[in-house]
Amino acid sequence: MIEVDTLTKAFRRNGRDHVVLDAVSLRVDAGRIAGVIGPSGAGKSTLARCVNLLERPTSGRVVVGGQDLTALRDRELQAARRRIGTIFQAANLLSSRTVAGNVSLPLEIAGVPRAERRTRVAELVARVGLEDHARTHPAQLSGGQRQRVGIARALALRPDVLLSDEATSGLDPDTTRSILALLRGLRDDLGLTILLITHEMEVVRDVCDQVALLRDGRIVEQGDVGALVTDPDSALGRGLVPARPVAVAPGGGQSWRVTYTADDVDPAWIGRLEHELGTRVALLGASVEAVDGRPAGHVTVALDDPTIDLAERLRGRGLHAARLDETAADAPPAAVADLVAAPPAAGEDPGAVAATDRDPTGEPAGDPAEATDLPAAPTPTEERA
Ligand SMILES: Nc1ncnc2c1ncn2[C@@H]1O[C@H](COP(=O)(O)OP(=O)(O)OP(=O)(O)O)[C@@H](O)[C@H]1O
Numbered sequence: 115m116i117e118v119d120t121l122t123k124a125f126r127r128n129g130r131d132h133v134v135l136d137a138v139s140l141r142v143d144a145g146r147i148a149g150v151i152g153p154s155g156a157g158k159s160t161l162a163r164c165v166n167l168l169e170r171p172t173s174g175r176v177v178v179g180g181q182d183l184t185a186l187r188d189r190e191l192q193a194a195r196r197r198i199g200t201i202f203q204a205a206n207l208l209s210s211r212t213v214a215g216n217v218s219l220p221l222e223i224a225g226v227p228r229a230e231r232r233t234r235v236a237e238l239v240a241r242v243g244l245e246d247h248a249r250t251h252p253a254q255l256s257g258g259q260r261q262r263v264g265i266a267r268a269l270a271l272r273p274d275v276l277l278s279d280e281a282t283s284g285l286d287p288d289t290t291r292s293i294l295a296l297l298r299g300l301r302d303d304l305g306l307t308i309l310l311i312t313h314e315m316e317v318v319r320d321v322c323d324q325v326a327l328l329r330d331g332r333i334v335e336q337g338d339v340g341a342l343v344t345d346p347d348s349a350l351g352r353g354l355v356p357a358r359p360v361a362v363a364p365g366g367g368q369s370w371r372v373t374y375t376a377d378d379v380d381p382a383w384i385g386r387l388e389h390e391l392g393t394r395v396a397l398l399g400a401s402v403e404a405v406d407g408r409p410a411g412h413v414t415v416a417l418d419d420p421t422i423d424l425a426e427r428l429r430g431r432g433l434h435a436a437r438l439d440e441t442a443a444d445a446p447p448a449a450v451a452d453l454v455a456a457p458p459a460a461g462e463d464p465g466a467v468a469a470t471d472r473d474p475t476g477e478p479a480g481d482p483a484e485a486t487d488l489p490a491a492p493t494p495t496e497e498r499a
Pocket residue numbers: 125126127134152153154155156157158159160161313458463464465468472
């Protein structure tokens with residue numbers, strides 16, 4: 115379980131405090147996948163870094179698995195942070211080490227005996243589907259495979275919580291889907307609680323149970339994905355199943371936008387409606403998808419007879435109708451439009467660069483201990499590998 119309670123983070127820049135996170139509160143129950151979505155610079159990475167306390171919050175509390183991390187002293191914090199695995203956009207693997215060697219690293223730093231390490235590494239490498247690549251070096255892997263190594267490494271110390279900061283940005287859609295399926299499988303098998311930072315709505319829709327929209331350091335909307343997509347007034351919900359351009363109503367009919375608001379909508383509602391009304395129902399556009407295993411989204415229809423009150427006729431059927439000229443919903447609001455902006459290229463993520471600059475352990479930039487969020491510990495020698 116992750117609980118973020120009125121977390122505020124300010125950075126001092128040019129002699130002034132810049133508030134980057136402003137009273138952010140968030141709760142993710144055990145075994146749930148929570149998305150945090152928002153435009154570049156919203157504070158997403160800073161939030162992730164505050165959750166594992168790589169960044170100390172200016173005020174507020176971070177409770178992970180019942181333990182208030184903000185109240186811990188450095189030594190206790192190092193132990194607590196082992197229960198939090200982290201994966202980034204760039205997997206940050208050591209090029210000199212094989213897949214198995216990279217996965218083994220956190221275990222070496224934690225002083226796990228060699229035999230136990232071997233078994234655990236084999237287990238982890240198999241879990242992420244890289245059995246055939248245990249002896250391969252990162253340079254010979256695809257981006258998706260490298261990300262799998264990063265995931266295996268993040269799981270090495272059996273964390274309860276996984277933080278993922280843009281882990282699928284820059285991967286193609288198929289690879290993204292396979293990584294998301296892996297994360298969901300890990301949640302199901304290991305009961306992991308996952309905080310997934312992303313700027314891709316598809317990622318949220320495909321894998322998250324809940325989502326928070328972060329803008330300028332504030333959570334402007336949050337909720338369960340299933341509830342948001344069935345709320346016709348939710349900007350986040352509309353962003354999750356975005357509206358597509360619709361055709362013009364034929365012959366001056368009245369256009370209506372119909373939103374699915376329940377999980378038991380009759381799939382044949384259009385045909386039934388036409389029959390009941392005795393008038394033509396023209397289909398002008400539709401974005402209906404399975405979210406959480408049930409149909410969600412919106413449909414735009416036109417009725418020849420402008421006097422029919424479709425909102426009234428559809429009431430009680432899990433469908434909300436609004437005259438199209440009464441709703442601005444056909445254009446996604448700016449807040450959501452921003453979210454689908456292109457991702458920063460791998461390695462150019464300002465958060466990732468800042469992360470290595472700001473390594474609180476004082477390790478050199480790019481040190482793998484940073485990438486795995488490991489506690490500061492004696493650097494292992496290659497002989498121990
Ligand atoms: N160490 C720091 N010192 C000063 N300002 C910082 C520091 N780290 C982050 N910031 C500022 O905090 C804001 C939020 O940055 P953050 O990296 O959290 O955004 P983000 O939502 O992850 O963006 P992106 O989608 O581009 O990764 C930015 O304005 C950034 O400049």
